[in-house]
Amino acid sequence: MKIFPAELVKAIDQYTIANEPIASIDLMERASMAVTSKVMELYPESNQEFSIFAGSGNNGGDGLAIARMLSQQGYRTQIYFIQTTPSTTSDTAINLGRIVPSENLTIETLKPEAVIPYVTPETVIIDTLFGSGVNRPLDAFNKHMVEYINDSGCTIISVDLPSGLMAEDNSTNDPDAIIRADYTITLELPKLALLLPENEQYVGELSIVPIGLHPKALEGFPSNMHFITNEMASKMLYKRRKFAHKGTFGHCYLIAGSQKMLGAAILSSKACMKTGAGLLTTHIPAGLQTALNIAVPEVMIDQDSNTECFTQYSSITNYDAIGVGPGLGTNTTTIATLAQLLTDARRMPMVIDADGLNILAYNKELLKTLPKFAILTPHPKEFERLAGSWNNDIEKIERLYQFAKEHSAYIVLKGAHTIVASPDGRLWFASVGNPGMATAGSGDVLTGIILSLLGQGYSPEEASILGVHLHGLAGDIAAKEESQEALIASSIVDSIGRAFKFLWEIRNL
Numbered sequence: 001m002k003i004f005p006a007e008l009v010k011a012i013d014q015y016t017i018a019n020e021p022i023a024s025i026d027l028m029e030r031a032s033m034a035v036t037s038k039v040m041e042l043y044p045e046s047n048q049e050f051s052i053f054a055g056s057g058n059n060g061g062d063g064l065a066i067a068r069m070l071s072q073q074g075y076r077t078q079i080y081f082i083q084t085t086p087s088t089t090s091d092t093a094i095n096l097g098r099i100v101p102s103e104n105l106t107i108e109t110l111k112p113e114a115v116i117p118y119v120t121p122e123t124v125i126i127d128t129l130f131g132s133g134v135n136r137p138l139d140a141f142n143k144h145m146v147e148y149i150n151d152s153g154c155t156i157i158s159v160d161l162p163s164g165l166m167a168e169d170n171s172t173n174d175p176d177a178i179i180r181a182d183y184t185i186t187l188e189l190p191k192l193a194l195l196l197p198e199n200e201q202y203v204g205e206l207s208i209v210p211i212g213l214h215p216k217a218l219e220g221f222p223s224n225m226h227f228i229t230n231e232m233a234s235k236m237l238y239k240r241r242k243f244a245h246k247g248t249f250g251h252c253y254l255i256a257g258s259q260k261m262l263g264a265a266i267l268s269s270k271a272c273m274k275t276g277a278g279l280l281t282t283h284i285p286a287g288l289q290t291a292l293n294i295a296v297p298e299v300m301i302d303q304d305s306n307t308e309c310f311t312q313y314s315s316i317t318n319y320d321a322i323g324v325g326p327g328l329g330t331n332t333t334t335i336a337t338l339a340q341l342l343t344d345a346r347r348m349p350m351v352i353d354a355d356g357l358n359i360l361a362y363n364k365e366l367l368k369t370l371p372k373f374a375i376l377t378p379h380p381k382e383f384e385r386l387a388g389s390w391n392n393d394i395e396k397i398e399r400l401y402q403f404a405k406e407h408s409a410y411i412v413l414k415g416a417h418t419i420v421a422s423p424d425g426r427l428w429f430a431s432v433g434n435p436g437m438a439t440a441g442s443g444d445v446l447t448g449i450i451l452s453l454l455g456q457g458y459s460p461e462e463a464s465i466l467g468v469h470l471h472g473l474a475g476d477i478a479a480k481e482e483s484q485e486a487l488i489a490s491s492i493v494d495s496i497g498r499a500f501k502f503l504w505e506i507r508n509l
């Protein structure tokens with residue numbers, strides 16, 4: 001699924017109206033119906049009361065239609081229609097005309113000098129003041145409305161975007177003039193601002209509802225940003241052939257672990273095997289063989305002669321892909337050996353994580369020797385060490401583009417919506433995963449998953465995107481079963497199988 005800027009969303013909207021064809025008021029009705037269904041899913045009990053704050057743009061038009069629909073379903077609904085600009089859009093005017101006040105539905109128009117009515121904290125506020133039409137910080141009256149809603153103590157559901165949030169860059173926005181929603185229900189397409197960590201406080205829990213925009217427009221309009229969906233990930237899966245043998249699925253080589261961090265090597269190894277690698281050889285420091293063997297009997301072991309650092313590696317021509325970094329340490333000898341490995345393995349598919357990345361960050365000349373299309377999997381702090389700091393998430397994305405291009409590498413920037421950046425300037429945002437996955441070893445598991453996919457012949461692009469999606473899905477399955485609190489890295493590994501099954505079911509639909 002593509003992520004489009006607000007102007008293109010508008011153009012897709014227009015294309016749909018012209019080519020489906022459908023009257024714009026009917027498209028608004030369809031969109032409002034989709035949002036109403038989602039709201040009713042969140043609040044199935046019809047004794048829930050709603051207050052809908054509607055602006056005079058089309059977002060407000062949606063709000064008016066949602067109010068009508070909720071009241072028809074038996075929910076008591078009050079509308080506060082905010083009239084600050086004289087120009088009510090034509091569809092919003094039509095929806096205003098469709099409001100027939102009743103016991104369940106009341107409407108009050110608020111003008112700039114109006115006193116804002118008291119809303120009890122039990123009421124759920126539906127915020128439809130502004131949507132994707134905002135291109136500057138809100139004016140004083142609307143900011144006052146936003147502050148009132150934010151301070152109300154009510155649960156807030158924003159439609160399309162939290163009002164006041166611009167669809168892309170908010171670096172010059174006024175943070176006090178943006179709704180802080182508990183839920184954002186966005187129409188059909190995720191907007192960039194909704195996926196950025198700095199906006200989490202405004203967006204709350206994000207859901208996307210299809211509204212039937214024209215498939216030709218969704219396909220044909222260009223964008224270099226994508227949202228990774230189950231459908232997209234499931235299409236990437238390779239079928240395992242009946243006459244395959246373990247050699248068919250690749251021989252992976254993982255260089256990981258140290259005396260204090262053998263766990264990283266264990267988690268990564270397990271994840272690699274669970275993701276379908278045919279063979280895995282794990283290189284660890286001397287003295288740790290038995291522990292690794294017991295923890296992951298499927299793995300072959302390549303022991304270093306040194307107990308403390310990485311000093312040697314076996315012939316890389318034996319392998320199809322290399323993973324390096326989890327729990328490795330950053331000892332001087334380790335740095336020298338990694339430098340040699342990068343030179344030797346110039347044509348190998350490779351994923352580099354954790355201490356591998358720290359070594360690169362503190363020895364930047366090594367970046368020049370990265371194998372082409374190497375995958376780097378930093379968390380934000382590691383990426384900052386590699387690429388320098390940023391002032392906001394839009395600058396961070398710029399940094400990602402530049403860094404991936406400059407080093408011909410795929411960057412997997414881990415976070416709430418992990419971002420994969422390709423060397424040719426495309427980005428993919430993760431749609432799955434949960435805060436329970438911010439736990440020790442979670443990154444080691446991702447490295448193992450990506451290594452496994454590389455070893456099986458997936459391209460670096462596929463391995464990054466599918467790897468991120470499988471990791472997030474497995475985390476979501478684990479959180480559902482055990483809670484986010486109890487989720488540990490091993491739970492993610494244990495759920496990889498179910499993540500695969502889920503994707504295969506979608507593929508075979």
Ligand SMILES: NC(=O)C1=CN([C@@H]2O[C@H](COP(=O)(O)OP(=O)(O)OC[C@H]3O[C@@H](n4cnc5c(N)ncnc54)[C@H](OP(=O)(O)O)[C@@H]3O)[C@@H](O)[C@H]2O)[C@@H](O)CC1
Pocket residue numbers: 009010012013027028031055056057058059060061062085087089129130131132133134135136137138139142159160161187213
């Ligand atoms: N995408 C789709 O397919 C569909 C989209 N739909 C819905 O349409 C929504 C977009 O509607 P929209 O374009 O009318 O914009 P919206 O945000 O409601 O209001 C803009 C108004 O606010 C004004 N304004 C702007 N900035 C301001 C400021 N700082 N302070 C004060 N005023 C400011 C601006 O005026 P102007 O900039 O001209 O001064 C304009 O009058 C979209 O989010 C979705 O909910 C569905 O109905 C159907 C399918």
Ligand SMILES: [K+]
Pocket residue numbers: 059127128129130131158159160161162163
């Ligand atoms: K809104």
